[in-house]
Amino acid sequence: MVIDGVEIPEDGGGVDPADEALSRAADGDERAFAALYDMMSGRVFGLIIRVVVDRSQSEEVLQEVFLEAWQSAPSFDADRGRARSWLLTIAHRRAVDRVRSSQASKRRDLAVGIRDLAESRPGVDAEVELLIDGGRAIRCLDGLPEPQRRAIVLAYFGGYSQREISVLLDAPLGTIKTRIRDGLTRLKRELEATR
Incomplete structure (x- = not known):
């Protein structure tokens, strides 16, 4: 088999082409590593994305895996074992590490956010006013037509972008923008009328 101008024996002789490519890469052969x-x-990316899920992070992990493979080839x-198993083991370990790191980062961010919220906590009268306003807002939100309400809830409570909402609701982006704009206008009028 010839990959990128590098002759790599087929499996007929009992040698796995990946083993041969990694062996050559261990000797510094960059073209053999490119072939690997x-x-x-x-296959490595498929394993990584199943663990990490996020495509951009999976692409970063793929780069890390092959960098480690290049550095550790000797x-x-x-x-x-086989080069294939070795690479997939590195990939799985790196993917799991990325997920753990991401989860730890989210927990730290949440802890900092909770601490900051506790430090900036409003007084009792401000909390009561927020509860009253929140109750009014929910009642007014419930009074919106279903398409407007769903778009607003996904945007402001779900954290989705208008483009993501368009995909989720299987509606054109312009329609979603109109629903959110009209819904917010109507919501503002309703809130002002209930004061």
């Missing part, structure tokens, strides 16, 4: 990347990147021992 071409052979394995799709330590690969073909007697202990």
Whole structure:
């Protein structure tokens, strides 16, 4: 088999092409490493994205995996396993590390947010006023037509962008923008009328 001008023996001789490419890469052969990347990147990326889910983070992890493979290629021992398994093991470990790191970061951010909220907590009368205003807002929101209400709830309570809402509700982007604009206008009128 020839990949990117590099001759790599087929599996007929009992040698896995990935093993051969990694062996050559361990000796500093960049073209053999490129051939290994071409052979394995799709499968490695598939494993990573199943664990990480986020595409951009998965792409970063893929780069990390092949960087580690390039740097660690001389330590690969073909007697202990196949290059494919070795790469997939690195990929799984890196993907799990990325998920754990992301979760830890979210927990830290949440803890800081809760602490900041507790420090800036309003007085009792401000809290009561917020509860009253919140109750009025919910009643007014319930009075909106269903399409407007769903779009506003997804945008302001779900945190979705207008483009994401368009996909979720299977409606044109312009329609979603109109529903949100009209819904907010109507909501503002209703809130002003109930004061």
